[in-house]
Ligand SMILES: Nc1ncnc2c1ncn2[C@@H]1O[C@H](COP(=O)(O)OP(=O)(O)O)[C@@H](O)[C@H]1O
């Protein structure tokens with residue numbers, strides 16, 4: 235890669251090594267995500283895709299390797315610090331407050347981003363109040379964008395799974411991300427829900443000009459919306475390229491596409 239392209243990376247991951255006891259989840263993974271790029275990561279179950287995301291947002295700390303976000307070394311930061319720098323994610327297993335309404339979940343996520351606490355509320359009433367108006371506005375914008383209006387007041391545990399995944403995306407978006415990490419945002423969805431989700435992801439990506447890493451098993455979606463695809467197999471990166479390049483790569487066909495039919 236030339237220097238221009240390298241400088242253009244919003245996320246740069248160098249030589250990640252991550253083990254759990256005898257299991258090596260990541261073996262020397264190097265990847266970057268350019269500004270306004272949608273990079274998909276594919277690979278069989280257990281290939282290390284979620285582990286990769288966990289290393290980026292510091293849920294896991296790799297034994298070796300470094301993670302750079304906008305040129306800054308974030309390897310040793312905490313997840314909350316990384317989130318405030320502008321990295322948001324959705325989860326393979328949705329992480330929402332199931333007893334709260336949709337809108338309250340989004341407000342909570344927004345408060346987390348703002349690092350907003352009761353002391354601030356007590357001492358800086360004016361500022362806190364203005365911030366609150368702004369928080370509401372952002373939450374309302376995202377509710378509109380993701381068409382969540384009909385369920386805004388509903389408690390999360392009472393809404394269908396496909397919509398919950400959409401709320402999880404909304405939760406990531408209210409935090410104003412520059413980089414979105416999407417871990418199987420369409421898993422378990424029916425065809426129509428998948429189509430909606432793909433449309434929302436593309437809308438956000440195009441409207442906001444953000445960058446994204448998408449882990450997804452549905453190859454038609456990946457081929458359709460990814461700028462580039464990286465393939466992991468047993469913790470190793472076996473190929474990176476455009477959808478066209480990946481489609482024709484024999485290593486990929488063997489490692490992934492062959493098994494995808496099962
Ligand atoms: N917290 C953990 N403790 C032990 N092993 C883990 C943990 N997280 C992931 N692994 C192991 O690391 C490997 C990669 O897992 P994962 O990143 O979840 O794969 P993927 O998301 O591609 O399905 C698997 O063998 C998995 O069992």
Ligand SMILES: [Mg+2]
Nearest residue numbers: 283284285326
């Ligand atoms: Mg996973």
